[in-house]
Amino acid sequence: MLHNLPEVRGDYLIDYPIGESSFLKVGGKCDVLFYPKDKEDLAGFLRNRPSGLQVTVIGNTSNTIILDGGIRGCVINLSKYMNRIEILVEEAVVDAGAQLSQFINKSVERSLSSCEKLCGIPGTIGGAIAMNAGVPGFEIANAFIAALFLDYDGNESFITNSMLNMQYRNGNIPAGLIATTTMFRANRASKKALEATIMNATAKRVDTQPTRCATCGSTFKNPPEKKAWALIKEAGCDTLSVGGAAVSSKHCNFLINTGCAKASDFVELITIIKKRVLEETGVLLEEEIKVIGER
Numbered sequence: 001m002l003h004n005l006p007e008v009r010g011d012y013l014i015d016y017p018i019g020e021s022s023f024l025k026v027g028g029k030c031d032v033l034f035y036p037k038d039k040e041d042l043a044g045f046l047r048n049r050p051s052g053l054q055v056t057v058i059g060n061t062s063n064t065i066i067l068d069g070g071i072r073g074c075v076i077n078l079s080k081y082m083n084r085i086e087i088l089v090e091e092a093v094v095d096a097g098a099q100l101s102q103f104i105n106k107s108v109e110r111s112l113s114s115c116e117k118l119c120g121i122p123g124t125i126g127g128a129i130a131m132n133a134g135v136p137g138f139e140i141a142n143a144f145i146a147a148l149f150l151d152y153d154g155n156e157s158f159i160t161n162s163m164l165n166m167q168y169r170n171g172n173i174p175a176g177l178i179a180t181t182t183m184f185r186a187n188r189a190s191k192k193a194l195e196a197t198i199m200n201a202t203a204k205r206v207d208t209q210p211t212r213c214a215t216c217g218s219t220f221k222n223p224p225e226k227k228a229w230a231l232i233k234e235a236g237c238d239t240l241s242v243g244g245a246a247v248s249s250k251h252c253n254f255l256i257n258t259g260c261a262k263a264s265d266f267v268e269l270i271t272i273i274k275k276r277v278l279e280e281t282g283v284l285l286e287e288e289i290k291v292i293g294e295r
Contacts, residue, residue: 005074006048010037010081018075019068019263022061023122025214026263027293028070030056035080039150039180042076047154049074055152056292057178059127060099063216068263069294079124082180087112091145092186096126096179100133103184108198113189114143119198120205121217126179131288132171135201141166145183152176169221169288210248214257219270220285228285229253232273235280242269267291 005012012032019027036042049055054073058064078097085103086093087110094103100115100123107114117138121128128140129147146160157177164172173179205211220228229252232238238252244261247269248254255266270287278284 004050005032006045008034008036008045009041010045011035016075018058018061018071019066022064022066023214023216024061024065024257024261024263024266026068026257026261026266027066028068028263030071030073030075032074034074034076036076036078037081039082039148039156042078042082042178042180043150043154043156045076045154046150046152057126058292059097059124059130060122061216062122062127063131063218063289065216065263065266065289065291067267067291067293067295071293076178078126078178078180087186090186090188092184094125094182094184096124096129096147096182098125099123100125100128104198107186108191108194110186111189111191111194112186113194114184114186115140116194116197117201119201120211125182129179129182130171130173131169132166134169139166139168141171143184143186145185147179147182149173149177149179151178156180208251210250210254210256213248215248215254216289218253218288219255219273220253221288223283223285225283226281227253231277231281231283231285235273235277237273237276240269240272242266242272245269247273263293264295 014032016030016033018030056071057076082095082097084095085098085106087106104116104119121133133140144161149157166172222228232252238247240247243265244258245265246256246258248256274285
């Protein structure tokens with residue numbers, strides 16, 4: 001099937017070690033990785049791809065575990081080329097493959113407030129919208145206006161924030177849609193105040209989270225009853241490890257790769273934590289982290 005891939009202007013990488021390049025540094029290869037040159041290139045690929053070719057869209061993998069068996073079919077990543085950021089007077093137009101951090105930096109340079117409270121979150125704009133990335137008191141939904149999407153047949157649609165009904169750590173994007181171009185509010189603000197916000201948020205993140213380890217951030221969503229980290233600690237899971245995967249001693253809702261982990265180690269560790277927390281507290285934790293690929 002791979003020999004029938006349509007002609008594109010972007011890049012194909014065959015048998016690519018996508019797990020090695022992921023945030024957790026675990027997981028197998030993908031059959032083919034596709035970096036589309038632009039929206040038209042992506043639409044052409046989707047319209048002309050071989051029938052039955054599985055398609056998986058990824059961003060930075062900053063909240064994703066790629067399983068040891070890798071990913072079959074074609075993985076699409078927008079970050080190489082589709083990363084334009086245009087800051088306007090009261091809004092910004094940002095490609096879905098752009099880094100959230102770069103958007104924040106450019107906004108601050110122009111003395112505009114938009115998503116600066118999310119500084120330190122290492123995802124792409126598309127990934128941040130898909131999971132409604134957030135910190136206490138602010139979610140990307142607070143600044144997101146609308147986006148252009150392509151479906152898997154290459155058809156384009158325009159969807160607004162209000163149409164999505166974005167929820168806690170869930171952008172509610174319909175299955176089979178790929179964000180390509182997004183729009184955000186950007187309001188005039190003091191550059192000094194914006195820089196102070198970033199400095200304070202960065203200091204807090206360094207102080208409370210394992211920023212120098214291979215990790216995918218928060219493993220579990222916070223349930224209404226109690227913070228996930230508190231439930232993990234209450235269940236005695238704050239020192240657990242499986243193989244090379246371990247609960248961070250700095251923040252027990254973060255799992256880290258100690259250097260020799262496999263994806264299966266993380267999956268097993270997540271399973272153990274969920275089981276123990278349920279037994280000890282009666283709360284069933286829900287993963288914030290995504291698991292994709294084959295075992």
